[in-house]
Amino acid sequence: MLEGSLSWMSSSYSGNLYIIAGEASGDKLGSRIIDNLEGVEISGVGGPLMEARGFCSLFNINEISVGGIWEAARSILKIRKLIQKTVDDIVLKKPRVILTIDSPEFCFRVACRVKSIMPEAKLIHLVAPSVWAWRPNRAKSIARMYNHIMTLFDFEPPYFTKYGLPATFVGHPAIEEFHESQCDSKESALLLMPGSRVQEVKSHLPVFLEAAKKIEADRIVVPTIDSIRPLVESMINDKRIEVISDESEKMELYRKASFAIVASGTATLHLALSSCPMAVCYRMSPVSYAIIKRLVKVEYISLANIILGEKVVPELIQGACTPMEIVKAISHIDRVQQTSSFRKIRSRLLLNGMLPSKAISTTLGQYLV
Numbered sequence: 001m002l003e004g005s006l007s008w009m010s011s012s013y014s015g016n017l018y019i020i021a022g023e024a025s026g027d028k029l030g031s032r033i034i035d036n037l038e039g040v041e042i043s044g045v046g047g048p049l050m051e052a053r054g055f056c057s058l059f060n061i062n063e064i065s066v067g068g069i070w071e072a073a074r075s076i077l078k079i080r081k082l083i084q085k086t087v088d089d090i091v092l093k094k095p096r097v098i099l100t101i102d103s104p105e106f107c108f109r110v111a112c113r114v115k116s117i118m119p120e121a122k123l124i125h126l127v128a129p130s131v132w133a134w135r136p137n138r139a140k141s142i143a144r145m146y147n148h149i150m151t152l153f154d155f156e157p158p159y160f161t162k163y164g165l166p167a168t169f170v171g172h173p174a175i176e177e178f179h180e181s182q183c184d185s186k187e188s189a190l191l192l193m194p195g196s197r198v199q200e201v202k203s204h205l206p207v208f209l210e211a212a213k214k215i216e217a218d219r220i221v222v223p224t225i226d227s228i229r230p231l232v233e234s235m236i237n238d239k240r241i242e243v244i245s246d247e248s249e250k251m252e253l254y255r256k257a258s259f260a261i262v263a264s265g266t267a268t269l270h271l272a273l274s275s276c277p278m279a280v281c282y283r284m285s286p287v288s289y290a291i292i293k294r295l296v297k298v299e300y301i302s303l304a305n306i307i308l309g310e311k312v313v314p315e316l317i318q319g320a321c322t323p324m325e326i327v328k329a330i331s332h333i334d335r336v337q338q339t340s341s342f343r344k345i346r347s348r349l350l351l352n353g354m355l356p357s358k359a360i361s362t363t364l365g366q367y368l369v
Contacts (some may be wrong), residue, residue, distance in 0.1 A: 017368065018095035020086065020110060021050065022064045022103030023195040024225045024265050029101050029126060029173060029254045029360075030055075036361040040368060043093055045086060048226055058089055062188060062198065062227055064106045079106065087113045094120065097367045099173040102127040104138075111145045122367045126150045126360065128167070133306075134295040139163055150363055152356075153307070154348060168363050171356035172349040178273035190217035191276070192241075194232075195263035196225055202276065203283050204321075205235050209259050211326040212241070213222045217258065223250040259330055264301045268313065272304040272342040279314045279329040280305075283321040304341075307348055312341040 017040050021030040027047030034042060034053045049060045062113060064082055072121070087110055090098060098114060098121055100107035111123050129152040131139045142149065143165035150170045151157055157167035194204035205222075212220050221242045225231045230243050236243065244250060254260075254274035262268055264282040271278050280302040284292075300306050314329040316322075328356045351359050 009116075014297060016043070016093070016095045016097075017364075018042075018090055018098045019044040019046060019050070019055075019101065020099070020103070021046045021101040022061050023047075023104050024061075024227070025101055026101035026127070027061065032173065032357050033360065033364065036357055037364070037368075043095070045090075058086060058163070064103065072323075081153070082106075083109050083113070083256070086110050087117070090114050090121075091092055091117055094118070097122045097124060097364070097365065100125050104129045108142070108145065108186055115145050122147045124148045124150070124364065124367065126170075127152055128156045128160065130298075132156065133298040134292070136297075139165075148363065149265065150366070152349075154351075168359070169351055169353065170359035170363060171351045171366060172269065172359075173356045174269050174273055175346065175349045176355055176357060178254065178270050186258045188216075189253065189257040190215055190220050191253060191257045191260035191271075192220065192222045193260055193262040193267050194222070194224075195265060196228065196267075196310035198228060198231060199284075201228055201231055201235070202262055204263050204281065205232065207321060207323055207326070208280070209236065209238070209241070210323040211261060211330075214323065215326045215330055221253060221257075223253060258335075259333065261326055261330070264315075266303070269307075269345075270302040272313075272345055275339045275342055277333050277335045277338045279326060279333065281321045281326060282315040283318050289318050306346060307345050308341055310341075 007164060019033065019042060021027045022045065024047060027049045030046045031049035031053055034050060034055060042055060044058065045061060046055050046057045051057060064079055069223060083106065095105045100111055107125065114121060115123060123146045125146050128149055129138055134232050138283040139159045140163045143160060143163035146165060148166045149160050150168050157169055160167040190212060192208040194201045194208055209342050219242065220240060221244060222232055223247050224243060226245045229243060233243050243270055254271055257276050260271050260276050262271060262278050266279050268278065270282055282301060298306060300311060301315055302330045303318060304313050306309050316325050
């Protein structure tokens with residue numbers, strides 16, 4: 001039994017909950033859910049943050065944290081076995097509620113099988129896939145599998161409610177961690193953030209390191225997560241470059257750093273909320289890029305740009321993600337303009353002032369009582 005405290009709640013929830021969190025961001029969300037639920041038996045798939053709270057994961061989440069279509073295809077047999085292993089575990093434990101967090105390629109396959117075997121189970125998904133960006137028809141198939149979906153952005157619920165799926169905007173959890181910088185001056189520090197997946201690190205870090213050689217900075221730091229820190233360290237030969245994985249250290253650095261070179265993803269939102277100027281970069285296998293380029297419907301890849309509706313952050317994608325182009329982009333960043341624009345993001349990530357962790361737990365609690 002996993003127990004936590006929720007100061008605003010007058011009574012405990014009952015029943016059992018199965019969580020599937022397949023990536024680092026999902027692990028963080030899962031850990032907050034564990035903290036905010038009392039009297040709930042929780043099992044499933046999660047990472048080190050959830051395990052630090054007494055959670056026992058069915059397997060290591062690095063086994064399913066694969067980036068890119070081509071990269072996922074190469075691991076398809078292993079992933080299929082893990083999908084079936086997860087389904088078998090759910091059927092064995094018969095949870096009242098199954099919560100899947102992000103990782104749609106894995107979670108939706110599990111949900112589809114579970115729905116056919118256990119139609120009485122309540123299936124809830126947290127972090128809506130970007131149907132507004134690509135593959136909009138997914139919303140209809142998601143509505144057939146799930147009983148509820150929780151979204152992080154206020155413009156997402158209508159994409160699902162039109163198919164009869166209850167959808168709740170809960171706000172973005174990053175708002176609770178990353179506070180607007182109050183520093184009058186920045187440190188001369190450059191952050192290199194190649195991503196949280198193994199394939200992303202292998203693809204981006206060498207390019208970022210080469211660019212860093214040509215950028216003046218007193219400190220060069222690579223913020224990462226514990227699960228991939230050994231890989232990151234093995235790829236760095238320069239003793240001047242620091243590697244950190246402590247969350248409090250990372251948040252402080254985001255607030256004080258001069259610039260960041262960051263792979264597209266949630267990290268871009270974390271930096272924006274911390275008022276850290278940045279250039280966003282991303283590259284993948286040519287096969288994955290060719291497929292995704294045909295499917296994506298949005299103009300930008302950075303969450304900051306998408307939320308603001310304009311290109312505030314430079315984006316260097318695929319062939320443009322080179323050391324030379326990165327150096328050029330960093331040298332032309334207008335820090336004042338970027339940080340001023342970032343302040344507009346904060347108000348878009350809260351539901352009537354309610355903290356996301358409370359909104360998530362409240363929504364989830366409706367199915368656990």
